[in-house]
Amino acid sequence: MNNMYNEIVMDHFMNPRNVGEIENADGIGMYGSPVCGDMTSVYIKVDNDRITDAKFKTFGCGSAIASSSIATELMKGKTIDEVLAITTKQIVSELGGLPDAKVHCSVLARHAIKSAIYDYAQKTGKTYAGLAGFNPDADEDDDE
Numbered sequence: 001m002n003n004m005y006n007e008i009v010m011d012h013f014m015n016p017r018n019v020g021e022i023e024n025a026d027g028i029g030m031y032g033s034p035v036c037g038d039m040t041s042v043y044i045k046v047d048n049d050r051i052t053d054a055k056f057k058t059f060g061c062g063s064a065i066a067s068s069s070i071a072t073e074l075m076k077g078k079t080i081d082e083v084l085a086i087t088t089k090q091i092v093s094e095l096g097g098l099p100d101a102k103v104h105c106s107v108l109a110r111h112a113i114k115s116a117i118y119d120y121a122q123k124t125g126k127t128y129a130g131l132a133g134f135n136p137d138a139d140e141d142d143d144e
Helices: 007-012 063-076 079-086 087-092 105-125
Strands: 026-033 039-047 050-060
Touching: 007 063, 026 105, 039 063, 039 105, 050 063, 050 079, 050 105, 063 087, 063 105, 079 105, 087 105
Parallel strands: none
Antiparallel strands: 026 039, 039 050
16 A cells, blocks of 8 residues: 555545544535545534634545545635635645545545535525535536
8 A cells, every 4th residue: 555655645544634523513514435435524613704623534545534634634724715716636736646546535525525615605595606506415526
């Protein structure tokens, strides 16, 4: 396994950041990948349209865990619009790259994040341009 993954991916897999749940989360998103059977849940706290905390639980491979770990790190302190602009390419880039067969793991994290923000938007009646046309229940084949 070590020869497939770089040190950043291994670090986020072995020592993932922000694992767990947020009690009374402002938004919760879940997404399971039909490609590999992995499942990710993302929990967010929002204050004044800014993500103040983000946690995740991932059932899956090292790439899925590392992608969720780095994605929650990228979210903290950013506005919802900034978080919605995070792309799968950005997640992969922050990890220093993933094997081609594992890039879909970054889609898993991104979709769960968007689902959590969608949940927050539904609860608060807010709309965000980055959620236009987003369906949390759809399979997202998104290679942004």
